[in-house]
Amino acid sequence: KAGVTQTPRYLIKTRGQQVTxxxxxxxxxxxxxxYQQTPGQGxxxxxxxxxxxxxxxxxxxxxxxxxxxxxxxxxxNVSTLELGDSALYLCASSLSFLAGGVARxxxxxxxxxxxxx
Amino acid sequence: DQQVKQNSxxxxxxxxxxxxxxxxxxxxxxxxxxxxxxxxxxxxTFLISISSIKDKNEDGRFTxxxxxxxxxxxxxxxxxxPGDSAVYFCxxxxxxxxxxxxxxxxxxxxVTP
Numbered sequence: 001k002a003g004v005t006q007t008p009r010y011l012i013k014t015r016g017q018q019v020t021x022x023x024x025x026x027x028x029x030x031x032x033x034x035y036q037q038t039p040g041q042g043x044x045x046x047x048x049x050x051x052x053x054x055x056x057x058x059x060x061x062x063x064x065x066x067x068x069x070x071x072x073x074x075x076x077n078v079s080t081l082e083l084g085d086s087a088l089y090l091c092a093s094s095l096s097f098l099a100g101g102v103a104r105x106x107x108x109x110x111x112x113x114x115x116x117x
Numbered sequence: 118d119q120q121v122k123q124n125s126x127x128x129x130x131x132x133x134x135x136x137x138x139x140x141x142x143x144x145x146x147x148x149x150x151x152x153x154x155x156x157x158x159x160x161x162t163f164l165i166s167i168s169s170i171k172d173k174n175e176d177g178r179f180t181x182x183x184x185x186x187x188x189x190x191x192x193x194x195x196x197x198x199p200g201d202s203a204v205y206f207c208x209x210x211x212x213x214x215x216x217x218x219x220x221x222x223x224x225x226x227x228v229t230p
Contacts, residue, residue, distance in 0.1 A: 004160070033216045042119075042222035043161075043206060056217040090160055094216060106216055108153075108160030 002027065004109035006091050012115045018079040021112045025072050025093030032074040033106060034066060037088040046089075049074055078114075086116045120144045121209050123221035130228050136194040138224050140207030145188065147209040151218065152181060152192050155204045164205075165192070168212075197228045 005024040013019050025032050033056075034046040045058035049068035066076040072093075078085055092106035122141045130136045138152075148169040153161035167174040167181045167190070174181050180193045194201055204225045208218040 031216060033218075035218075035220075043208075043218075043220035045217045045219070048216050056214060058217065092160070092216070105163040105166075106153075106161075106218065108162070110158065110160050 004091055004093050004107055006089075006109035006112050008112060009110065010113050010115075012117060013081050014117050015081055015083060017081050018077060019081060019114060020075055020077045021089055021091075021114075023074045023076075023091030023093075023109060025074070025091075026107055029093035029095055029107070030072050031094045032068055032072060033092045033094075034074070034076050035090045035092065036060075037090055037111070038086075043090070046076065081116045083116050086114060088113050119222070120147075121207055121219045121221040123205075123207055123224045125224050126222070127225040127227070130197045130226065132199055132228055132230050133196045136192075136197045136201065136226055136228065138192040138194075138205050138207075138226065140190045140192075140221055142188050142190075142209050142219075144209070144219075145185075146211055147219070149210050149212045150181070150183060150190050151208045151210075152179075153206040153208060153220075154201075155206060155223070161206055194226075197226075199228045199230055202226055202228050 007022045031050045033048040035043045037043045048056040052068045063079045068074045088111040090111045092108045120143050151166040152164040155161040165176050165179045183190045204223045206223045207221040210218050
């Protein structure tokens with residue numbers, strides 16, 4: 001069973017540019033979440049999508065946006081890049097939103113490492 | 118504001134001994150807690166979880182303990198193996214918030230032979 005696939009794995013951008021990252025979840029998974037990992041802040045929740053709808057959003061500025069397609073694939077976009085946006089962006093997928101108390105695992109991809117110069 | 122804190126950035130343990138990783142949280146509304154393990158160049162992988170209605174959950178060599186009054190949880194690994202060397206993240210969430218996990222900054226565990 002293929003895992004969560006993120007593309008591109010590495011990219012370099014300059015300040016002011018915008019970037020789009022892509023995530024293909026595990027087949028059958030309908031929930032996709034995005035996290036930002038930086039050395040100073042650790043892993044921080046960006047947003048979560050289920051059935052093409054954003055259901056949760058973290059405390060990030062509006063420059064960070066995302067969407068989910070009908071096949072559950074997701075993209076996130078960061079506009080007007082700042083140096084502080086340099087980070088590892090992790091996508092995670094899971095089967096469902098609520099699982100009645102059963103362990104609700106997130107399956108993470110390997111991440112897209114963004115460097116902003 | 119960091120709602121989940123892992124105050125030990127690193128921990129070194131001998132093979133065969135117990136590893137204890139600690140985690141504190143500030144939001145008393147959190148009702149579901151998870152531990153993830155991360156190897157370099159890989160995404161985090163789910164290890165074990167616990168609901169706030171329990172105070173202990175065990176899975177093989179891994180046991181998570183939850184002390185709600187102290188807002189503290191710990192992960193015990195017994196016996197520790199060199200392959201357990203990784204960064205361990207504690208996460209907490211509200212069960213009605215879906216997958217909006219609040220992560221700690223991680224503890225790097227090194228298990229030496």
